[in-house]
Amino acid sequence: MTDQPQRIYLIDGSSYIYRAYFAIRHLSNARGFATNAVYGFTNMLLKVVRDEHPDHLAVVFDAKGPTFRKEIYPEYKGNRSAMPDDLVPQIPVIKEVVRGFRMPVLEMEGFEADDIIATLARRFADRGMEVTVVTGDKDLMQIVSERIRLLDTMKDKITGLEEVRERFGGSPDKVIEVQALAGDSSDNIPGVPGIGEKTARDLIEEFGSVENLLVNIDRVRGKKRQENLREFADQALLSKALVTLRCDLPLEVDYDDFILSEPDREALTAIFKEMEFHKLLQEFSSDIRATGEEYRTVLTEADLDALTAELEQAPRIAFDTETTSLTPMRAELVGLSFSIRAAEGWYIPLSHHYLGVPEQLDRKLVLDRLRPVLSDPGKAKIAQNAKYDLLVLRRAGLDVHGLVFDTMIASYLANPSAKSHGMDAQAAGLLGYKTITYSEMTGNGKKQIGFAEVEVEKATVYAAEDADITLRLAEKLEPMIVESGQEKLFHDIEMPLLEILADMEWTGVRIDPEFLGGLSREIQAKLKVLEEKIHDICGGSFNVGSPKQLGEVLFERLRLPRGRKTKTGWSTDVDVLTKLAEEHEVCARILDYRSLAKLSGTYTEALPRLIHPETGRIHTSFNQSVTATGRLSSSEPNLQNIPIRTEEGSRIREAFIPAEGNVLLSADYSQVELRVLAHMAGEAVLSESFERNEDIHRRTASEIFGVFPEMVTEEMRRQAKTINFGIIYGMSDFGLAKALGIGRKEAQVFIDNYFARYPGVLGFMDSKKEEARAKGYVTTLLGRRCAVPEIHSPNRNIRDYAERNAINYPIQGSAADIIKVAMVRVFRRLEHEGLRAKMVLQVHDELVFDVPRDELEKVRTLVREEMEGAVRLDVPLVVDIGIGNNWREAH
Helix, strand or coil, rough: CCCCCCCCEEEHHHHHHHHHHHHHCEECCCCCCCCCHHHHHHHHHHHHHHHHHHCCEEEEEECCCCCHHHHHHHCCCCCCCCCCCCCCCCHHHHHHHHHHCCEEEECCCCCCCHHHHHHHHHHHCCCCCCCCCCCCCCHHHHHHHCCCEEEECCCEECHHHHHHHHHHHHCCCHHHHHHHHHCCCCCEECCCCCHHHHHHHHHHHHHHCHHHCCCCHHHHCCCHHHHHHHHHHHHHHHHHHHHHCCCCCCCCCHHHHHHHHCCHHHHHHHHHHHHHHHHHHHHCCCCCCCHHHHHCCCCCCHHHHHHHHHHHHCCCEEEEEEEEECCCCCEEEEEEECCCCCCCCCEEEECCCCCCCCCCCCCCHHHHHHHHHCCCCCCCECCCCHHHHHHHHHHHHCCCCEEEEEEHHHHHHHHCCCCCCCCHHHHHHHHCCCCCCCCHHHHHHHHCHHHHHCCCHHHHHHHHHHHHHHHHHHHHHCCCCCCCCHHHHHHHHHHHHHHHHHHHHHHCEEECCHHHHHHHHHHHHHHHHHHHHHHHHHCCCCCCCHHHHHHHHHHHHCCCCCCCCECECCCHHHHHHHHHCCCCCHHHHHHHHHHHHHHHHHHHHHHHHHHCCCEEECCEEEEEECCCCCCEEEEECCCCCCCEEEEEHHHHHHECCCCCEEEEEEEEEEHHHHHHHHHCCHHHHHHHHHHCCHHHHHEEEEEEEEHCCHHHHHHHHHHHHHHHHHHHHHCCHHHHHHCCCCHHHHHHHHHHHHHHHEEEEEEEEHHHHHHHHHCCCEEEECEEEECCCCCCCHHHHHHHCCCCCCCHHHHHHHHHHHHHHHHHHHHHHHHHHCCCCCEEEECEEEEEEEEEEHHHHHHHHHHHHHHCCCCCCCCCCEHHHHHHHHHHHHC
8 A cells, every 4th residue: 555645735825815806895894994805815715725635735925026027028917907905905914814824925026926836836746746736827737747736716627737738739838838929918928919829829739839930930821920920029939938937946945834733713813803704703713612511401300490490580591492493483492591690501401302312301391480480571581583582482382571682683783894693703703702503513414413313412512502602792792782872772672673573473474375376377478478579589499597598699699789798608687688678679578587587486486385384374584683774674585575666576465465354554654765864964945845745756856957846747757756766875977877868967967956956965965974984884863873884995986885875874774763663662552552453564664564454443543643753853754554455455
């Protein structure tokens, strides 16, 4: 048996930096420091380590300053644009990350990374070692050999001798010859005009080298080619010198210098904290995890009595559930955990099942013993993502009351720019603590087991830690909420709303599967007709749903004006098709096809499958800590994105119906964001219009076009409406021009006229941008902080995007706060008056109620009063209320 050859991996760090930067955009920490390249580079580096398991590795970078190639050809790389401003400060951090992983960082003044890689690769290959160069750069194909290969991790592609032959027609040394003739536009290597890579390959196959070609020009086919070779012979030789990698650099490093060792966790912890990479921080944290010795398993009634006594005496309790599913309305309880002091916790296993599992307490017994404590509204309780636990326990027969603190929502308010508000990320970022992950307990992929199959001893450490860390996070977050001025928002709105959302999810919404089935069949018939029409126009059948096939048909068969090309083919996204649809009927048909296909796949076919087998209803999840502005979102299914502008989209709402004998009541705020703008901007003209209950878009049209209101045409009103809402989103002249289909100069005139008539709006916009620059966030009417970390980005596009958010976030966030206040007020009033009506949906500025007919008038009055009185503005809040036998009728 022979020993395996020694291996070494050389990573082209400079190439990786650019690939990481362009692969991930708009990523920054709370201070606005761009982190996209650092994050992408780190993950690319880890992919090599995890996939390849190297034991020797180095990362090679280009050194600062000119190289020898610049000295022999000053125009070398002269066509390259300057490094992006927001990338420059990330490079030192990237190198610190590499050093944090205790990997050598190699660079050499006067030379490029490729020269260092070529030198080391040849050196180690000559010693019989196997060398893998991690790069996507074709220039390094010239060093490939029996012992040197290239690995492109982004494409999962290996380049060896065969791949080099396929591309360049010979051995790796021919790469230099071909590139010398063909040149390289990316590096500004001139080559010989009129000779591309294919021609260069043919010439080198025939003549062997550039030098031999130049002494045999008379034998070259084509007069023009001969002339170019004679005229640019010196340029070809110069290009050869430029593309030839140096393999003889005096590098004072050896194989043993590249041994991989354990990362410097303290260094990585500091970097990842600063960059706010919570997932990486959790994985490489230097802090020590608590041991299971501080966590106890409750297996006997005596243990349960002791725990119950502790809970009864505790001022507040952190708790968590372990279950069989991430969907609370389908999850079965596996166990419960509690903590009342840091680094302590209990776990009560209830339904673990595996060979040798210890005897567990009866679930009913446990819940009955815990009920007095958990249902006591006077006993303060803490949880992470508490809504999930409330629903799980309610399904198990136990209603929890007294919830005072949810660490996920607290993090959402205190750290609005955090990428994640999950417990693991919070523990890493706020406590510097590496939690046990779920996958460490259950495994991954095909071998993953359910939590009920995890050994009770291991489960105790994991589950009790969850409760323990939740308690510690609450202690850390509580003063942060107070310091940020969001204490009232948290305790008076967000926490009460959590229990209301849990009740809405519990109630669910009824749908008519038969109606959806019929609508689905109608849509399928329309799709078939559309598909046939598209095939007729295109002259043959193909898969309309395949972007690749569609691109080939539109741009190669029909030769429509080509858009941009992606890795998989021609882009056929909505922007490309919308632009082409103005002149090409087939593109309009394709857009119609896609719209119908999406409705079918997302709603008409999917919704019936989501009906709960026990309740006969759909139970969406309302997400309270996702959006940047405080708006609620919904998922599984997303009921906030059902389109209403198309007939088929609007008809989907017909499938949403009330309980037997009831009706649906829809209450929708009228133009709430424009009303918020008028109030926040102190804009007298806008406010006056709302006070008079005027058509705000007609009034705006009258103001900016300088005509009497009765002279405003429908087109003028449409343009004014676009401007009114565009202003909220910080729309530029370019955006407005695109939206209205007019020139940028004309759009700018509209905007100038708007601000001339509504100067308070311009002042408001400027003040919000200044607030964002000064603080890194903007605030809503109720004090919610909306993070705008990119406001100081050196990248103009990113900075412009942040400025638009600085204008929009306070308006949209205030509107979100208003409807949340309204939800709390309406819910409490319904409860207080003992009404049976149920709030079942919240969609943007609309609330939907399932109302018994005998309560209709009372509920209508109640809802209007509470919604219109939710907050006091300088302009009236107005609610439009509709009633119907389905959601479409009501809305």
